[in-house]
Amino acid sequence: MIESQLAGGVDAALVARAQQGEMIAFEVLVVKYQRRIAATVRRVVHEDRIAEELTQEVFLSAFVALQSFRPDGDFAAWLFTIARNAARSYLRSAQNRQDDRPIQPPDEAGDSDRLGVAPSPEEEAMAHQLFKRIDAEVAALPEVQRSALLMREIDGLDYKAIAVALGQPVNTVKSHIFRAREAIASRARPLLAPTRDRRW
Amino acid sequence: MDEEASRLLDGDLTAAELTTMLERLKHDTALRDEVGMQQLIRDGLAGLRTPDDGYTLRIIARLRRAQMGGK
Numbered sequence: 001m002i003e004s005q006l007a008g009g010v011d012a013a014l015v016a017r018a019q020q021g022e023m024i025a026f027e028v029l030v031v032k033y034q035r036r037i038a039a040t041v042r043r044v045v046h047e048d049r050i051a052e053e054l055t056q057e058v059f060l061s062a063f064v065a066l067q068s069f070r071p072d073g074d075f076a077a078w079l080f081t082i083a084r085n086a087a088r089s090y091l092r093s094a095q096n097r098q099d100d101r102p103i104q105p106p107d108e109a110g111d112s113d114r115l116g117v118a119p120s121p122e123e124e125a126m127a128h129q130l131f132k133r134i135d136a137e138v139a140a141l142p143e144v145q146r147s148a149l150l151m152r153e154i155d156g157l158d159y160k161a162i163a164v165a166l167g168q169p170v171n172t173v174k175s176h177i178f179r180a181r182e183a184i185a186s187r188a189r190p191l192l193a194p195t196r197d198r199r200w
Numbered sequence: 201m202d203e204e205a206s207r208l209l210d211g212d213l214t215a216a217e218l219t220t221m222l223e224r225l226k227h228d229t230a231l232r233d234e235v236g237m238q239q240l241i242r243d244g245l246a247g248l249r250t251p252d253d254g255y256t257l258r259i260i261a262r263l264r265r266a267q268m269g270g271k
Contacts, residue, residue: 006218010211013218023267024226027260031239032209034256035248056259063263119251127251131244138245153245174212182201184241192237198254200236 011075019066026066030059031200033076037083044087048119054090058083123195130191137184148173149180205235209242 006013011032017025037058042051061082069078119127138146148166151157162177163170192199207213208221224231236256243250 006211006213006215010208010213010218013215017218017222022222023264024222026263028208028222028225028235030259030263031236031256034259035239035243035250038250038255039248052255052258055255056262059259059263060266063266119253123251123253127249130252131249134241134244149245153242154247178201178203178206181206181238181241185201185237188237188241192240192252195252195254196233198252198257200232200256200260 008071012071015066015069015075016071018063019069026063027200029075029079033079034059037079040080040083041087044084045090050090054086055083058086061086126191126195130188133187133191134184137187138180141180141183144168145176145180145183148176152177201238202231202234205231205238208235209238 011029014025014029018029034055038051038055041054041058042048045051045054058079062079069075138149141149144166148162151162151165152159157165159170159173159177163173166173168176204213204217204221204224208218213221225235240252
């Protein structure tokens with residue numbers, strides 16, 4: 001018998017594992033959502049260092065409250081609600097204080113954590129180069145791979161919907177998308193090598 | 201590119217495969233790097249183009265400290 005995919009989705013499965021004490025499962029959720037959460041917070045507070053600090057607070061709050069999360073809940077929706085509330089709460093308290101100091105000064109948490117520190121110009125330049133390379137690689141993909149990939153990553157379509165749109169079997173669509181990602185990753189990997197020690 | 205890592209992020213693993221993947225992730229730094237890189241590319245394609253400046257690692261470090269009873 002072929003085992004089916006995770007019934008409640010991968011997020012629900014990861015949350016359940018994290019609730020049982022598997023920290024690595026929650027770390028996967030951090031990797032998956034941290035940029036989206038940071039972007040949501042940044043849209044409210046408009047400052048990188050505060051957005052990073054609040055993003056850390058969001059994941060910490062979610063982690064602490066994880067046992068209260070219901071198995072049938074929507075983890076992403078829950079997380080984004082925590083993020084929006086944290087950002088609005090920060091703004092309210094900043095307005096009350098008439099002061100935009102970070103919640104905790106960076107030097108109190110130790111240099112290794114760099115709390116609330118915006119990216120350096122070098123890091124910004126490396127990111128610019130990386131995403132330029134990714135754009136070039138996407139443009140160079142065969143048409144069907146590029147279409148499938150962009151429908152997945154930008155339009156957010158699932159494999160079935162992409163298969164219908166392209167008139168191809170689901171497994172063929174999966175193969176197109178995997179090959180496209182593989183091509184991009186092979187070009188991106190050398191540019192990411194210098195920052196390996198800063199990643200998960 | 202690691203296909204299992206790609207399927208993890210797509211939510212395309214079975215429960216048994218997820219168990220195996222999480223066990224591998226606990227011990228395999230190269231696999232963690234692969235998952236992180238694949239997510240970075242996905243986020244980049246979706247328009248979230250932030251520098252790879254250790255952001256994820258700092259969040260996780262703070263969570264690990266919290267789990268150990270620190271702040």
